[in-house]
Amino acid sequence: MLVVDDDEKLLDLYEELLTSHGFRVVRAQNGKQALELVKSDLPDVILLDVIMPGFDGFEVCSRLQQDPRTAYIPVIFVTASRKHQDKIRAFAVGAVDYLVKPFEERTLIEKIRFYCDTGIWWNELRPQKEKLPLSIVTDDFTRFRDYLIARIGPDPEKAQIIEKMTAAQLYPMARKLGLSDSELVQMISQFVGIPYIERIDPAEIELGRLPVSFCRANQVIPVKRNETDGLLISNPFDINIIDLIERLEKDGRKVSLFLIEPDKIVNLLGRRKITTSPVGEAGSDQSILSVANKVLYAAVRERASDIHIVTRKTDALVRFRIDGDMRTYFNLKKEVGIKLINRFKVLGDMDIAEKRKPQDGTFEAVMGEKNFRLRLASTRTPEGEYLVIRILEPYAKPRGLSELGMSGDQVEMMLDLINRTHGLILVVGPTGSGKTTTVYSLLSQIDCQSRNLVTVEDPVEYRIPFANQQQVDEKAGITFEILLKSVVRQDPDIIFMGEIRDQYSARMAMDFASTGHLTLTTLHTSNATTAVFRLERLGINRCVMAEAILCIVAQRLVKKLCPRCKKWRCVTDREREILAQFTPSPPDEVAVPVGCLECGHTGYRGREGIYEILRFDTRTAEMIRSGRPISEIRNHFRNSGVYLISNHAVEKVKKGIFAPMDVYRAVLAEEIELLQKPVR
Numbered sequence: 001m002l003v004v005d006d007d008e009k010l011l012d013l014y015e016e017l018l019t020s021h022g023f024r025v026v027r028a029q030n031g032k033q034a035l036e037l038v039k040s041d042l043p044d045v046i047l048l049d050v051i052m053p054g055f056d057g058f059e060v061c062s063r064l065q066q067d068p069r070t071a072y073i074p075v076i077f078v079t080a081s082r083k084h085q086d087k088i089r090a091f092a093v094g095a096v097d098y099l100v101k102p103f104e105e106r107t108l109i110e111k112i113r114f115y116c117d118t119g120i121w122w123n124e125l126r127p128q129k130e131k132l133p134l135s136i137v138t139d140d141f142t143r144f145r146d147y148l149i150a151r152i153g154p155d156p157e158k159a160q161i162i163e164k165m166t167a168a169q170l171y172p173m174a175r176k177l178g179l180s181d182s183e184l185v186q187m188i189s190q191f192v193g194i195p196y197i198e199r200i201d202p203a204e205i206e207l208g209r210l211p212v213s214f215c216r217a218n219q220v221i222p223v224k225r226n227e228t229d230g231l232l233i234s235n236p237f238d239i240n241i242i243d244l245i246e247r248l249e250k251d252g253r254k255v256s257l258f259l260i261e262p263d264k265i266v267n268l269l270g271r272r273k274i275t276t277s278p279v280g281e282a283g284s285d286q287s288i289l290s291v292a293n294k295v296l297y298a299a300v301r302e303r304a305s306d307i308h309i310v311t312r313k314t315d316a317l318v319r320f321r322i323d324g325d326m327r328t329y330f331n332l333k334k335e336v337g338i339k340l341i342n343r344f345k346v347l348g349d350m351d352i353a354e355k356r357k358p359q360d361g362t363f364e365a366v367m368g369e370k371n372f373r374l375r376l377a378s379t380r381t382p383e384g385e386y387l388v389i390r391i392l393e394p395y396a397k398p399r400g401l402s403e404l405g406m407s408g409d410q411v412e413m414m415l416d417l418i419n420r421t422h423g424l425i426l427v428v429g430p431t432g433s434g435k436t437t438t439v440y441s442l443l444s445q446i447d448c449q450s451r452n453l454v455t456v457e458d459p460v461e462y463r464i465p466f467a468n469q470q471q472v473d474e475k476a477g478i479t480f481e482i483l484l485k486s487v488v489r490q491d492p493d494i495i496f497m498g499e500i501r502d503q504y505s506a507r508m509a510m511d512f513a514s515t516g517h518l519t520l521t522t523l524h525t526s527n528a529t530t531a532v533f534r535l536e537r538l539g540i541n542r543c544v545m546a547e548a549i550l551c552i553v554a555q556r557l558v559k560k561l562c563p564r565c566k567k568w569r570c571v572t573d574r575e576r577e578i579l580a581q582f583t584p585s586p587p588d589e590v591a592v593p594v595g596c597l598e599c600g601h602t603g604y605r606g607r608e609g610i611y612e613i614l615r616f617d618t619r620t621a622e623m624i625r626s627g628r629p630i631s632e633i634r635n636h637f638r639n640s641g642v643y644l645i646s647n648h649a650v651e652k653v654k655k656g657i658f659a660p661m662d663v664y665r666a667v668l669a670e671e672i673e674l675l676q677k678p679v680r
């Protein structure tokens, strides 16, 4: 306990009383001395006299508030003043309680005990040590943005502002839309169903329940209304507020919420902003919030596509999928792993209590300028829960086709085809081969303001400006089939259908393409010729295919050698033997992985596509129509100089972009098999 009073006799009394109750007491006779003392010895609670020579209680308290080390220490004011204004002022500078002399000893001891406990949980509310440029957007907030768009009406410019909105800049960005704070807060109130109140009644304020610097930083004021504890907030989507409410509820405290404009809260608390990042003192950075942020931050920094959180018998692992490979990044105590999974489940609006049935959820996170969408899927293994988080960047500018790895000729061909008015562009490859990325890259070449693009996706992975993107929502009864049926009614010029998944969607794709719509879709199959075979199995007649299809793009993603450390060496006999099946001039030297600091000692950095584009010109269409077996057709293409995926792969081995064994695994092994035994 630090006790500050200019009356030495009173100090003696306090010391005797408090020591008899087991507190250790440090005394200060004036404000200056008190501020000096806290530098070396941080108390759990401070008892502060208001009227003192030099720095008075208000001054001391506001100085304590400005220092992140002391901002979260509960300060109890002791004064003879009963004036309401003084009380309000005390709370505004950061007091937790206000005792009017004379008071009973018992009251004082009870209060101090109470605030010692308070100090411990307040400590958890401290801003994190490491301030990450990260903010979370829950699904509720995403829905609120949709609601805002609906309320504001069709206005592409405003819609774009809303889509970029984060919970943290809710009010400033709404002002850009021409919405006043009071209009916005009432919309929020209608959306979330929290009552809006126009005016704060000072008699209801109970500032002492939360650290004032926390209240100020997060715009919240504790109140007592109709005998229940309440919180006045302006932004129910703010992650700190969500965390606070969750924490209070977990402690069994019931809290009612009320909405009010942010400036009314600010006026009451004062505008001074407390700097975050307290120095020293570990412990608080162990909070699960901070662990969760660190995991997200690390995943984005490492360009991971997925985060896996695995609880095992005695510990938990956080693993990232980077360039298709899994790597372990954090090894955590089992209970931390469980808390971490719960934390993400809360963000994803999933049921924490349900640990057995698989669940899905989503939320958004904003880091720096980038907006990420995170899709969660939880499952159960015999050893515990397992959570996979897919990281998407829906507002990222799609990469160009040559950036994806297409050759100059291939890019030229695709740019020609994407400007056609009808026909089907079919992108094929196995899972994780980057089909969707290619489609989005193609779609980004389309001027969606002059041509109407309608999509049916499950889920929408990237946002395309001005396109009408429709997402499957099975829970809400919006199925793939229902959306497909509605597409034509929307008068599209171009249609993107997520994938051909059955006979129905295969037929729809052909119908769209042959009735005057440029249509893009994907199919899970290994190459352009097997795609024909797959479509046949889905009930599509070869004549219909020859009629509707513009081209089939087949692709794979292959790990790129790290340009910093890759090593050239002589080609081995086995490598030469493999490569010779696809090129008349196999290289004498090939590049192989080594590993350096820059590539995390893996030898690889990033991935790049290899492609074959089978254009359905008259001759190809004729071959397809003829009904000849697939193997014969493929051999015909190979022999007549069509640039196949194997050619593209070998070319990139020659350039040292890929190592020979990686392209062997990705595509050549399969091609050699095709050469040897016919598909059917």
Ligand SMILES: [Zn+2]
Residues within 6 Å of the ligand: 562, 563, 564, 565, 566, 594, 595, 596, 597, 598, 599, 600, 601, 603, 604
């Ligand atoms: Zn390297």
